[in-house]
Amino acid sequence: MKKILCFMIVVVFVLAGCGTSGQESEKEEKSNEKSSSKAQATSKMKTFKIGQIVDADGVDVKVTKIEYVNDFDEYSAPENGKALKVHLKFKNNNEDQVLMDSTDFTMKVDNENYEQWFGTDDIHDGFSHQLNKGNTGSGYITYDVPDSEQYTLEMEASPKFDNVKAKWQIKKSDIKNEENSDSNQTNVSNEQSTNDDSVNEDVEESEEEASVEEESSDEITFTAEEYNDLVDEYNSLTDGEKMDHVNRDVIEIEYTQLEDRISALYDEQAEEDEKEYEEEMKQLEEEEKAEEERMEAEDKAFEEEMKREEAEYEAEMEKIDKELEEDLSEE
Numbered sequence: 001m002k003k004i005l006c007f008m009i010v011v012v013f014v015l016a017g018c019g020t021s022g023q024e025s026e027k028e029e030k031s032n033e034k035s036s037s038k039a040q041a042t043s044k045m046k047t048f049k050i051g052q053i054v055d056a057d058g059v060d061v062k063v064t065k066i067e068y069v070n071d072f073d074e075y076s077a078p079e080n081g082k083a084l085k086v087h088l089k090f091k092n093n094n095e096d097q098v099l100m101d102s103t104d105f106t107m108k109v110d111n112e113n114y115e116q117w118f119g120t121d122d123i124h125d126g127f128s129h130q131l132n133k134g135n136t137g138s139g140y141i142t143y144d145v146p147d148s149e150q151y152t153l154e155m156e157a158s159p160k161f162d163n164v165k166a167k168w169q170i171k172k173s174d175i176k177n178e179e180n181s182d183s184n185q186t187n188v189s190n191e192q193s194t195n196d197d198s199v200n201e202d203v204e205e206s207e208e209e210a211s212v213e214e215e216s217s218d219e220i221t222f223t224a225e226e227y228n229d230l231v232d233e234y235n236s237l238t239d240g241e242k243m244d245h246v247n248r249d250v251i252e253i254e255y256t257q258l259e260d261r262i263s264a265l266y267d268e269q270a271e272e273d274e275k276e277y278e279e280e281m282k283q284l285e286e287e288e289k290a291e292e293e294r295m296e297a298e299d300k301a302f303e304e305e306m307k308r309e310e311a312e313y314e315a316e317m318e319k320i321d322k323e324l325e326e327d328l329s330e331e
Contacts, residue, residue: 092131117144
C-alpha cells in the first residue's frame, strides 16, 4: 500500500513539472514570436503603428505615447493652436555607439512641416542620445500644430551607416490630454491597490491573452498611395506585364513582395547593363588594338620610306663626288 501511495505521489510531481515546463515553453515561444515580428525600417518611407517596435538600422525605435499639452497661458500659447507632445523610446542593438537626435524627426499635417514648440520652461523637451551597445534612451518632442484629425510623424536618420526612414500616422483617438492622463494613472493606481491577489492574477492572465490577440492582429499596413508608388516604379521597369493601382491599404507581405519583384528587376537590369558594358569594352579594346596595328604599320612604312630616301640621297651624293673627282683629274 505504501509503495502504491509513493508511486502516485511521484506521478503527481512529474505531471506538475511537465505542466510548468510546458507553460514556460509556451511563454518562450510567445517571446520569440514577438521578437521575430519586429518591423524593419528601410531607405523607403514606410508607415508603422503607435507602440510598434521598429528596427532602424540596428536601433529599436518605438513611439510610446502622444498627448496634447495644455500647460500654457495666452502669452506662451502655440501659434497654430495645439501643442502636440510625442514620446519615443530607443535601444541600440549595434556593436558601435549610435546617435539618436530629435532633429531626426519632423511633424507634418497635410504634407506641411510644423516646427518644435518651446512655449514652456521644460528644459528636457527634445533629446540627443549617444547610445552604447545595449543601452536605452527615451525622450519627447513637442510640436506647434493646428487642430487636425490626423498628424504624421516622420523619421529620417542614419544611426550607423544606412539612411532609414519611417512614419507614424497619428489619429485624434491616439492622443491623450496631459492632465487627463495624470488623473487616469492615479485612478488606476488606487484601483490596483484595492485588488486582492486572486484578482491581480486574473487581470494578468487577461492582459496576457489580450496582448497575444493584439500581436496577432497588429498587421502592418501601407496606404494605397505608398503601394501605388511601387506599382508605378514596377511598371516603369517592365515592358510586358503592367500592374493596376489599388484603392485600399495593403498589408506588409503584399508590399514587400512587390518590393522584392522590383529589386529583382533592378538586378536583371544591372546584369544587362554590365553585360552591355563588357561588350562595349571588348569592342573598344578591339578597336584600340586595330588602331595600334595600323599605327605600327604606318610607322614601319615611314621608316622604310626614310631608309629608301636616305639610300637614294647617299647614292646621289656618291655620284656627284665621283663626277667631281673625274673633272679634277682631267684638269
